[in-house]
Amino acid sequence: LFSYFPGTPTWPGDKTDLTYAITDTSAVSIDVSALKAVFARAFGRWSAATTLNFTEVESAADADITIGFYSGAHGDGEPFDGVLGTLAHAFSPTDGRFHLDAAEAWVAEGDVTEASSDVAVDLESVAVHEIGHLLGLGHTSEADAIMYPTIKTRTKKVELASDDVEGIQSLY
Ligand code: TQI
Ligand code: ZN
Ligand code: ZN
Secondary structure, rough: OOOEEOOOOOOOOOOOOEEEEEOOOOOOOOOHHHHHHHHHHHHHHHHHOOOEEEEOOOOOHOOOEEEEEEOOOOOOOOOOOHHHHHHEEEEEOOOOEEEOOOOOOOEEEEOOHHOOOOOOOEEEHHHOOOOOOOOOOOOOOOOOOOOOOOOOOOOOOOOOOOHHHHHHHHHO
16 A cells, blocks of 8 residues: 655646656766666656656756656765665655765666666666655555565566556546
8 A cells, every 4th residue: 555755745736747857867877878878768757657747858947857867866865875775766746855875876768677787777667666655655555566675686676556547547
């Protein structure tokens, strides 16, 4: 079963067009066009299940959601911890901050299950999970769902389960 954040924060019901900006990528060596494609696919999975639309914008000032990669402490009191452990975090609506640990062996292109690193983490899988948080979902008890609170390395899990769809459709 899905859950929400305490108090059930959501984006306002009249605001179905949300924007996002990929603002800080200097800490990772992933090609920016590959990053853009991954995040567009991840947002698309949630927009397909709701009335929400997501558009990438260039400027953080114009964005509801900001996405960046950081190492260690990065100014929000929730420092990243190096390889594995915390991979990423996202804040509840309507904060919009989505941060990823630059220290991870992110896989943005190709088949993560074939990755040479045994700590390889699929970027789209983590993005789909964190976008669920950005939209107001907490964790679920349903192991097949995107919002289940564990993911294995070298694993791709990007398809919303019925539990994720029911959760997001109860909010939007
Ligand atoms: N990051 C945690 C997570 O996103 C951070 C976190 C814990 C959190 N509790 C939260 C964020 C409540 C928002 C609300 O769950 S993580 C997974 C998963 C992480 C974990 O790095 O541990 C994924 C990031 F669920 F698979 F384990 C992405 Cl997919
Ligand atoms: Zn952060
Ligand atoms: Zn989570």
